[in-house]
Amino acid sequence: MSELGSMNKQMDWKKANVIVAGVDVGSVTTKVLILVEGQVYAWSQVRTIAPKESVFNAINEVRYQTGLELQNIQYVVATGRGSTQVTFAQRTMSEISCAVAGALRIWGSSVRTILDAGGDSCKVIHCTDKGRVTDFLWSDKCATGIGRSMETFADLVKKEVTEIGDIALQSDQFPKLSDFCVVYAQSEALDLIRSKVPLKQVIAAYHYAMAKRISTLVARSGVKKDFVIIGGLAKNPGIINWLESILKVSRLAPKPEVDPTLIAALGAALFADAFYRRQ
Amino acid sequence: MNNGKIVAGIDAGHLNTKAVLIKDGRILSYAKAPTACDVLAATQNVLNEALKNAGVSPDRLSGMYITGVFRNMVETRTLNVGGTVPEYIADAKGALFLDNKARTVIDIGGNVHMAISFDESGNVLDVIENDKCAEGLGIFYRNMAKVLGVTEEELSELALRATKRVSVAIQCRLSAESEAIDLMCQGVEIEDIADAIARFIADRVAAMCTYVALRKKVVVAGGLAKSQAVIKHLQNMIKEEVSVGDLPEYVGAIGAAVSYGGAK
Numbered sequence: 332m333s334e335l336g337s338m339n340k341q342m343d344w345k346k347a348n349v350i351v352a353g354v355d356v357g358s359v360t361t362k363v364l365i366l367v368e369g370q371v372y373a374w375s376q377v378r379t380i381a382p383k384e385s386v387f388n389a390i391n392e393v394r395y396q397t398g399l400e401l402q403n404i405q406y407v408v409a410t411g412r413g414s415t416q417v418t419f420a421q422r423t424m425s426e427i428s429c430a431v432a433g434a435l436r437i438w439g440s441s442v443r444t445i446l447d448a449g450g451d452s453c454k455v456i457h458c459t460d461k462g463r464v465t466d467f468l469w470s471d472k473c474a475t476g477i478g479r480s481m482e483t484f485a486d487l488v489k490k491e492v493t494e495i496g497d498i499a500l501q502s503d504q505f506p507k508l509s510d511f512c513v514v515y516a517q518s519e520a521l522d523l524i525r526s527k528v529p530l531k532q533v534i535a536a537y538h539y540a541m542a543k544r545i546s547t548l549v550a551r552s553g554v555k556k557d558f559v560i561i562g563g564l565a566k567n568p569g570i571i572n573w574l575e576s577i578l579k580v581s582r583l584a585p586k587p588e589v590d591p592t593l594i595a596a597l598g599a600a601l602f603a604d605a606f607y608r609r610q
Numbered sequence: 611m612n613n614g615k616i617v618a619g620i621d622a623g624h625l626n627t628k629a630v631l632i633k634d635g636r637i638l639s640y641a642k643a644p645t646a647c648d649v650l651a652a653t654q655n656v657l658n659e660a661l662k663n664a665g666v667s668p669d670r671l672s673g674m675y676i677t678g679v680f681r682n683m684v685e686t687r688t689l690n691v692g693g694t695v696p697e698y699i700a701d702a703k704g705a706l707f708l709d710n711k712a713r714t715v716i717d718i719g720g721n722v723h724m725a726i727s728f729d730e731s732g733n734v735l736d737v738i739e740n741d742k743c744a745e746g747l748g749i750f751y752r753n754m755a756k757v758l759g760v761t762e763e764e765l766s767e768l769a770l771r772a773t774k775r776v777s778v779a780i781q782c783r784l785s786a787e788s789e790a791i792d793l794m795c796q797g798v799e800i801e802d803i804a805d806a807i808a809r810f811i812a813d814r815v816a817a818m819c820t821y822v823a824l825r826k827k828v829v830v831a832g833g834l835a836k837s838q839a840v841i842k843h844l845q846n847m848i849k850e851e852v853s854v855g856d857l858p859e860y861v862g863a864i865g866a867a868v869s870y871g872g873a874k
Contacts, residue, residue, distance in 0.1 A: 358791045380759035382795055413795030451788055475788045483753055489646040513784050518745050521624060521721060525680055530647050 336375030336392045342367055344399055351406045351607055352393075353599025354386060354420060355429070356413030359450030359479055359563065361385040363393055364596040365404070366604050373397050374593055382413035406607035408599040412451065422606060427467050429598030431458045434559050436601060437594060438583050443555035446545070446574075446582075447595070448564035450478040453545050455552045468552040473512045474544050478563050480513045484537055487521065488530060499538035499569030502531045510543035535569070542573035554580050565591035615672040616664075618657060619867025621700065621860070622649050622680035625720030625748055626833065628863040629656035631664050631671075639663035640860050649680040653689060677866040679722070695866045698737045702728040704865025705829050708855045713825035715861065716815060716844075716852070718834035720748030723815055727825045732868075738822040743782045744814040748833050750783035751840075754790060754807045758800055762837070765804050769839030772805030774798075779810075786810050805839065812843035819848050828852045831861035 344350055347367045355362045357379060363386075364374040375392035379385045393399060401419060409417035410429040417423070430447045440460035447454040453470040470477075485492040506523060509515040516537060523533045545564075560582045564570050575581050585591045614634045621628040627645045631638040641659035645652045653676075661668055673692035676684050677700035684691060695703075697717075705715035706728065714727045724739040740747075755765045776793055779785035786807075793803050811834060828850050834840050835858030845852050857864070 356795065358788075358795070378759075379795075380757070381800065383797065411795075412792065413797075416795065416797050451791060473782075473784075476784045479753075479787065480784070483749060487749075489644070512743075512782070514745055514782055515742060517749075518721060518742070521679075524647055525683060527683065 335377065336373065336396055338373035338396045339371065342370065342372050344372060344397065344403065349604060349607060350399070350404050351408075351600055351603035352404045353429070353596040353601070353603055354389070354407060354409045354411075354414075354417045355426075355596035355599060356382050356386060356409065356411040356416060357450055358412050359482075360592065361389045361411075361413075362593055362596040363389040364593055364600045365393060365397070365399065366600045369604055371589060371597065373399070374596065376592065379413065382416035383418070386417050406603040408603040408606065410595055410599040422602070424599055424602050426595055427454065427456055427464055429595040429602065430454070430456055430561060431462050431464055431598065432601045433594035433596070433598030434561060435462050436597060437586050437589055438557065438559050441557045442559055442583075444553075444558045446549055446558070446560045447562050448478060448545060448560060448570070449562035451476055453477060453548055455549050457552070457555065466552065468548060470548055474548060475513070477513060477541050477544060480517065481541070481564070481567065484517060484520065487517070488524070488534060490534070495534055496538065496567035496569040498531055499535045500572060502529075502535040505532040505535040505539065508536050508540040510540040513541070513544070516540045538567070538569035539573050542570050542577060545570070546574055546577040549574075549578055554578055556580065558582050561591045561594040563592050616666060616670050617867045617870060618660065618671055618674040619863040619865065620653055620657065620674060620676045620678070620684070621862035621866060622653060622676060622678035622684060623719055623862070624679055624722070625752070626859070627652035627656050627678070627680075628860050629653070629660040630860050630863045630867060631660050631666065632864065632867045637857075637864065638666065640857065640863070642859060645680060649683045650689070653684050673870060675866040675870045677862050693870055695869045697862060698724060698726045699734055700862045700865030700869060701831055702726050702734050702865065703732045703868045704861035704863070705831060706732040707864055707868045708857065708861065709827070709829055709853070711827045712829045714828045716819065716828065716830045717861065718747060718811070718815055718830065718832040718840070720833065721746050723747055723818065723832070725819050725822050725824070727822060735825075736822050738818055740814070740818050744818065746783050747811050747814060750787065751807070751811060751834060751837065753787060757787070757791060758794070758803065760800075766808065766837040766839040768801045769804035769808040770842070772799075772801045774802045776802050776806050777809065778806045780813055808837060808839035809843045811837075811840050812847055815844055816847035824848065824850055826850070830854050831858050833859050835859070
């Protein structure tokens, strides 16, 4: 499986009646997910740099894998922070609606609370079994960029962003960092390194502080089961571990068929599918 | 080569560790490397590289002096450190060494920035450091280059070509990052975003400078001094001409060496 994307080789789009796409232009990555006859067929994920170009790069990745051209895709729904930059999309939908649609498809209608922990913002969304949004809460300013800051932090400690979550779990005891502001936490983490606290403990301390920061947001709006987490931070075992223990609630495990970062793109594609059929 | 004293100055900073070799008041060589999490290794690396660049064998080194936030982490036993110098003193001495008309140095580093005024002998008169919410400008600059998919040098060049004025938050670097990404996602031209980033940094530094009397001549040190766009905005904001020497990143390291007799 490519890091950039993947496809379901058992399906053949050439015989299909309905081919649609969801495009999620996030602050860190741009995702494209293709549904063929309502089933997940292919996806791709690239870094968001210039959003217009990133969208085309992601589309190209899908094209390369599947042979699908843009004109074969009958309906496109865009979502995410840069959704307006998807020039070929017929419609845009909010990240909130797309997160709900995607999560319910993957985990089923028992989902009541979704934590979307992406690159720039954290959102807590409550929904009904029919996918109606009953409440949502957006991260306040001082909690902005927690996802993106994990990359900065990994860079500062010269580790990969994909490995720090596991390293964080190797320490039971560690100092406490400020858990209000991400900049303070990062600066204090540098102070700890300076005072010769073992690196593993510093990494653990930073993850704990970020989990604490997110948990205050989640706690403010309350968690109803089933609880799921989507977005890049859903793949960080350190964050998840402390988030679950602070909130005293377990999330439903991610499903192997669709990566937690692709849920909003899936939701957008599901909307595209529904809009196309309604035409 | 005569038998004059060769002194090494090391600046172990948040992002990079720098080394210079000085002999008879002349800079022989310099080197830098990321500090990462192993200050000791970084120090060893830059020192070896500086020695290599100068073609000097380690035994000719008469002393090694350290400044920078991580200065106390460098083991004195293993590396034979002669002494440590506080950053603000090293900055003052280094700035004066490079430019004898300098009386104020503004140091914009990876995680902290400060302004130091001093007299004609390099004695520190006043120091101001950033407030906490303004921390991490160097880290911010590096992140933003990454977000926009350009190098740090290109970021400055782009900023100088801006045609429209857009702005990002004036408080903390995280909200600024977030707002810069918003601009990017709205399709704002990359030049204009780059300009907003440079202006944000200059704004934070200028705000700090209002707390200290800037004596002329004002010089800028630290990694961000290399960004012409930042310097351009900083000059406008503090209404004072500022000058950037050839080796802005090495001001602290030079100062460390100079503090212990490296100048003579």
